[in-house]
Amino acid sequence: MYLPDFRLDEQLAVVTGGTKGIGRAIALSFAQSGADVILIARNQKHLETVSKEIESLGRRAYVIAEDISNYKVIKEKVETVRDGRTIDVWVNNAGMNIRSEAEDVTEDEWEQIINTNMKSAFFLSQYAGSIMKKKKRGKIINISSVGGHMALRTGVVYAMTKSAMIQMTKNLALEWGKYQINVNAIGPWYFPTSLTEELLQDDDYVQAILERTPLKRIGKLEELSGAAVFLASDAGNYMTGQTLFVDGGMTIYGF
Template sequence: MYLPSFSLDGKLAVVTGATKGIGRAIALGYAEAGADVVLIARTLEDLEKVKKEVEALGRQAFTICNDIKDYKKIIAKVDELLGERPIDIWVNNAGVNIRSQALDVTEEEWMHIVDVNMKSAFFLAQAAAKKMKGNNKGKIINVSSVGGHMALRTGVVYAMTKSAIIQMTKNLAMELGKYSINVNAIEPWYFPTALTETLLKDEAYVNDILDRTPLNRIGKLEELVGTAVYFASDASNYTTGQTLFVDGGMTIYGF
């Protein structure tokens, strides 16, 4: 057999920020590919909605209602919920952005963005790796952003954290490879999410985005799922430390 398996049958995936946008799409994509899913988010009502959607696809869904910044509590809840059941896939998706200009960023904004996007992502990845290490396998997938690679007009702290996620992915891949743990990242461009909702209502802003996007359109959330499934499946067993752009070609744009 030369075509590796993209199936996630029998696997367990944990997804943070799992109730909206990219996180929800990935969670449902994993369920469709055969995985049971642990959904982590702050709002119980939203968690219950996505739980039902996962179950409608024939898979088990578990929920953890918790602020991502309180990562120690999340780790404890995961341990309590799963017991000895191994984690096969961990997706660090939860993120936040405050689009302040650099000269206007406050310390409170800086700390909030760093805590959500970077600090929590690292310590949750660390906890996942400790569990995966015992099974000598696992997939950690970090959701970065094109903003971690290209300069943005606003959101300098967000861009800093997303750049850090790319480097974190490389270093974790280096350290965890000996345990057969793969660590990769996804860098999306513009997709319809809570973070982009207001911007995508601005026709002039959207037109500017499209002018720099060879495919000349905003991405559809389902178009991220294939990349997430690839990184989670056996098809990516020899791929680690990589960041894959899902950006409509924006990062090849020449000025």
């Protein structure tokens, strides 16, 4: 028996929504594991901040300031940035939520959430897969949610997109396995991010979360990024089509 390699030395990883919360944590953990990172997000200032953090770890960082829904432009910019290097790891992390009850969802909200969470993730996975097929290796990691597996009280369109991401993960894994492309997903519960910041200030809401979480606490971002490193590294080479729930046990109960 031996310990498999969790390192990502000299690899090139892409992280969408890579400047805050889960995306930032994953990007920095990849850099700590030896990878160079392409960061995609809208805010140039935030991109520069995380880029400096990556470079302080001795790795190269590249930034693309673009809304994730402009996936055609993003593909062109990634082509320029990667400069012939293969993409070893692609993380579809960028996402949004509008917590409307079902009867209040507008068509505009629907389009925003679908385009950001689902449409962009598919077409960027398609792009990443086309690069990885040439080398017959690569890792795609989709950041889903427990909301893609369990019912939540609000945010039905968000939950639909996260459920679709879980199914997309399975289908792409099946189709691309012959190219040695691993496609997996991570399903987080509550972590401190911009999407949960306001909710986590509500003591009653937090108490309701903890009542349904066997570990009785909110997750720490480093506890999520470790799962991403595992799936991106050789340690995860025989895992594909799976959704790894990092949820403190929440999916035992439901919410």
